[in-house]
Amino acid sequence: MLCNLNILVIFASSLQILNNMSQLPEKTVERLSQYRRILLKACPKEKQHIYSHEIAQLLHLTPVQVRRDLMLIGYSGSQRKGYEINKLIHLIGEIIDSKEGQKVALIGVGNLGRAIIRYVNKKNSNLKIVAAFDTNPDKVNKEVSGINCYHYDQLAKIAKKEKITIGIICVPTEYCVSVADCLIKSGVKGILNFTAAPLNISDQVFLEEYDMITSLEKVAYFSKENK
Amino acid sequence: MLCNLNILVIFASSLQILNNMSQLPEKTVERLSQYRRILLKACPKEKQHIYSHEIAQLLHLTPVQVRRDLMLIGYSGSQRKGYEINKLIHLIGEIIDSKEGQKVALIGVGNLGRAIIRYVNKKNSNLKIVAAFDTNPDKVNKEVSGINCYHYDQLAKIAKKEKITIGIICVPTEYCVSVADCLIKSGVKGILNFTAAPLNISDQVFLEEYDMITSLEKVAYFSKENK
């Protein structure tokens, strides 16, 4: 009796933690994004449940890792059938993108920019690139894969009007810093930066940087050693 | 005297470790790549030395982290002037890319592929994309940013002939698995995969995957919480 009560208390307090402070580990968030992706894609319509080891195999992870991640978001499966695919997809969506979704601006409509617009907007996610920006007159006021390309001058105005919360920077490196400043002034809360210029940014804004050269050099190093 | 001897022995054995088994930590390799990048770019010609705290500041790291990484590759600076920029650039190049350099093939000449070719080949690195591949007749046998685009049929032949050791996959997701198989048969030692299809690959080949959606969703999640 005393023991049962104890378990209840522990349970309640761990839920507390999940609801209040939240902040899942970075790696867990990355994997949740991948779980959703493969659930959306790799699962035939008639399949409604999936086991942790199935998810794990598709993504080269361990089943424990999958279960632990799902534990952290408070999602339970059944020991018989595993996890309900649809519910899981929706829950991950709510946790990562937020229920209402978020609007994204992309700055720099070069090859990389076009690739990103097309790739991101064809996924059914709550995130949507709603506007692109460039300074090149050949690009301004034309459509790129279904969204409008505005002149860069309009970034602040449109970002505020549309309540854009995320900016993707893929301009040439030398413009990166001023673009980031402009995004922050426009009220953006997160930035994904594909240029090689490391940004100095307030803690209020979440910054994620990606550089292909680094990925490629990592492959170069480890493929060498891996003999 | 005994003490001095002791230090010498320890010193020798740690060098041993560095030379033989090597295998630097992943994170260290990533940062080394970034050190070289900013040293190449951010340093005016007349500046010949740099302190760990200067490097750290440019990349949002701590000086200790920088010094520890450089310790791991066995590079020493001077307490007066810091690290010699040119020597450091070259040493990192040798460690990461290998002295002789490595040749890279890129498969899938879409927007992303073109962006990567241009971006990678303009850096002065020992890594070079030497051939692109596609199946689209409009692209085959034309130049893309200075390199030739071959028909995908020729991948195995050319990869062997040119001794290509790294492959970059940026084809549509559905072709990814067969491209990876072909690369591996052609003797490639490392693969950088930009498609969302998780690959199943032998341990002999180093695989690095990158998915933009995951990066973007990470930004979405953490910018939300970061209020």
Added chain:
DNA sequence: TAGATTGTTAATCGATTAACAATC
């Protein structure tokens, strides 16, 4: 010498994995 720096070990933090109880 005092101050600034490098180089290195030990402590800490965070993420993964091993072990196992609980459940169907």
Added chain:
DNA sequence: TAGATTGTTAATCGATTAACAATC
């Protein structure tokens, strides 16, 4: 029930950071 699974804690592994000796 036996077997397969989920859910969770504790142990382990790896990466970062704090602390400090050594050096210029």
